[in-house]
Amino acid sequence: MATKPPSSLSALIEALRALPGVGPKSAQRIAYHLMQHDRSGAVRLGEALLGASQGLRHCERCNTFTEATICELCSDDTRDASVLCVVETPADQAMLEQTLTFRGLYFVLMGRLSPLDGIGPNDVHFDRLIRRAEDGVVKEVVLATNFTNEGEATAHYLAQMLKARGLSVSRLARGVPMGGELEYVDVGTIARAMVDRRTV
Amino acid sequence: MATKPPSSLSALIEALRALPGVGPKSAQRIAYHLMQHDRSGAVRLGEALLGASQGLRHCERCNTFTEATICELCSDDTRDASVLCVVETPADQAMLEQTLTFRGLYFVLMGRLSPLDGIGPNDVHFDRLIRRAEDGVVKEVVLATNFTNEGEATAHYLAQMLKARGLSVSRLARGVPMGGELEYVDVGTIARAMVDRRTV
Ligand SMILES: [Zn+2]
Ligand SMILES: [Zn+2]
Numbered sequence: 001m002a003t004k005p006p007s008s009l010s011a012l013i014e015a016l017r018a019l020p021g022v023g024p025k026s027a028q029r030i031a032y033h034l035m036q037h038d039r040s041g042a043v044r045l046g047e048a049l050l051g052a053s054q055g056l057r058h059c060e061r062c063n064t065f066t067e068a069t070i071c072e073l074c075s076d077d078t079r080d081a082s083v084l085c086v087v088e089t090p091a092d093q094a095m096l097e098q099t100l101t102f103r104g105l106y107f108v109l110m111g112r113l114s115p116l117d118g119i120g121p122n123d124v125h126f127d128r129l130i131r132r133a134e135d136g137v138v139k140e141v142v143l144a145t146n147f148t149n150e151g152e153a154t155a156h157y158l159a160q161m162l163k164a165r166g167l168s169v170s171r172l173a174r175g176v177p178m179g180g181e182l183e184y185v186d187v188g189t190i191a192r193a194m195v196d197r198r199t200v
Numbered sequence: 201m202a203t204k205p206p207s208s209l210s211a212l213i214e215a216l217r218a219l220p221g222v223g224p225k226s227a228q229r230i231a232y233h234l235m236q237h238d239r240s241g242a243v244r245l246g247e248a249l250l251g252a253s254q255g256l257r258h259c260e261r262c263n264t265f266t267e268a269t270i271c272e273l274c275s276d277d278t279r280d281a282s283v284l285c286v287v288e289t290p291a292d293q294a295m296l297e298q299t300l301t302f303r304g305l306y307f308v309l310m311g312r313l314s315p316l317d318g319i320g321p322n323d324v325h326f327d328r329l330i331r332r333a334e335d336g337v338v339k340e341v342v343l344a345t346n347f348t349n350e351g352e353a354t355a356h357y358l359a360q361m362l363k364a365r366g367l368s369v370s371r372l373a374r375g376v377p378m379g380g381e382l383e384y385v386d387v388g389t390i391a392r393a394m395v396d397r398r399t400v
Contacts, residue, residue: 005290006267008248008255015248018241019219020233025383028291031252033220035265036310039253041218046249048208048215049234053242055208056235065235067206090205091228110236183225 009035063128064090064108073106080104084133085142086158088112088151092182096144099191104142107132112145113154121157129158133167140168142197147176170197209235263328264290264308273306280304284333285342286358288312288351292382296344299391304342307332312345313354321357329358333367340368342397347376370397 004010009031016027034042058064059071066072073079083104087093093106111124133141141162145151159169173196176185204210209231216227234242258264259271266272273279283304287293293306311324333341341362345351359369373396376385 004272005294006256006265006271008252008267009265009290012248012252015241015245018234018238018245019230030219032289032291032310034218034249035252035256038218041215042249042253045215045218046246046253048212049242049246049249052208052212052231052235053239053246056206065206065209067208071206072204089232090209091232094205110232 058110059108061132062106062108063110063125064093064106078103081137082139083142084138084140085144086129087144087182088146088154089183092144092146095182095185095187095190096194098187099194101191101194102142104140105138109145109154112150113157114150115153124154126158126161130161130165133162134165138167140170142194143169143171144182144194146181147172147178148181172197258310259308261332262306262308263310263325264293264306278303281337282339283342284338284340285344286329287344287382288346288354289383292344292346295382295385295387295390296394298387299394301391301394302342304340309345309354312350313357314350315353324354326358326361330361330365333362334365338367340370342394343369343371344382344394346381347372347378348381372397 005013012035013024013027013031016022016030017024022030055067056065057067057069059066059074060069061074062071064071080103083102084107085096085102085104086107086109087096088109088111090108093108096102107129109124109129111119113119113121113124132138141158143155143158145154145158155171159171162169172190172193176182176189176193182190205213212235213224213227213231216222216230217224222230255267256265257267257269259266259269259274261270261274264271280303283302284307285296285302285304286307286309287296288309288311290308293308296302307329309324309329311319313319313321313324332338341358343355343358345354345358355371359371362369372390372393376382376389376393382390
């Protein structure tokens with residue numbers, strides 16, 4: 001008759017499995033670590049999870065995370081609304097912003113096509129991007145998905161959809177190394193790739 | 201002028217760094233994953249962290265996590281109170297319980313000596329174990345710390361302290377593979393090591 005752990009500890013170990021890549025053994029270790037050595041960190045994380053889960057929504061224009069209806073960048077009327085840059089994640093967007101080479105607006109896919117994982121166009125909500133790009137103001141769409149197989153497939157698919165609707169479509173130049181993921185590439189390389197972007 | 205992420209997202213990314221081994225990049229990836237794909241998991245984890253942080257204390261007798269003053273096992277008066285088994289973690293205790301070879305009580309160190317990390321006897325609160333072992337009822341202390349360098353050093357140190365106080369001290373037999381950590385060893389091996397434990 002083995003003793004069971006206290007229920008709030010079991011619940012914590014179980015809940016930690018929601019973290020990507022965390023199995024039963026590491027969930028147990030993380031729970032012991034937090035409860036033994038870092039309760040204030042555990043409380044801060046607990047409150048942050050609840051706060052973000054309640055507070056974050058998707059920007060109605062660009063789809064990134066925001067606490068408002070329209071995010072700060074989309075609300076900035078000094079940006080050039082005729083150019084729309086499509087990225088996979090908010091981290092990719094932040095990298096591009098750091099290059100200071102782009103003054104247009106963004107659309108954040110929050111994903112990518114991944115046929116091997118069964119992630120198709122409907123799962124990534126490309127319909128929202130198409131509607132956004134067809135606002136009559138956007139003239140050019142810059143595809144800045146990653147230069148991985150999945151990012152390239154996404155760009156290829158989007159290019160066809162957007163060109164069929166009469167939009168000019170470009171892709172970051174191949175200054176980005178093959179197989180590279182934007183957020184791990186240095187800012188200078190991304191800056192050059194943005195300047196050298198080519199029509200596709 | 202790069203855009204900042206919404207404050208509740210920044211707070212979440214920052215708070216995720218409390219998890220062992222999570223740096224800035226993986227904190228960001230975990231935050232995006234949870235907010236994009238698993239909000240209910242995030243809420244469950246948030247509530248579990250707050251619940252465990254508030255509800256868990258240390259058993260006054262054995263030092264393991266409990267929601268009461270004395271844990272369930274320590275309250276079980278069918279256990280043999282004359283034998284006290286010392287383990288590093290609740291996971292190690294659970295493994296030993298599974299072997300069904302031990303009917304005594306436990307003391308859970310919640311740590312081990314680790315001179316290289318600057319963790320000495322005071323950090324592991326050996327004074328609490330000594331007080332517990334000197335209750336006049338305990339006759340034998342079984343040292344079941346891991347068979348790693350740190351676990352062996354801990355066992356060696358404790359053996360000296362406890363023998364100096366007139367207690368009989370034993371160590372799990374070397375059926376446990378050298379360098380092995382208890383929670384990764386099969387139950388049969390641990391069972392044999394418990395039966396074969398030797399006086400030190
Ligand atoms: Zn926006
Ligand atoms: Zn106890």
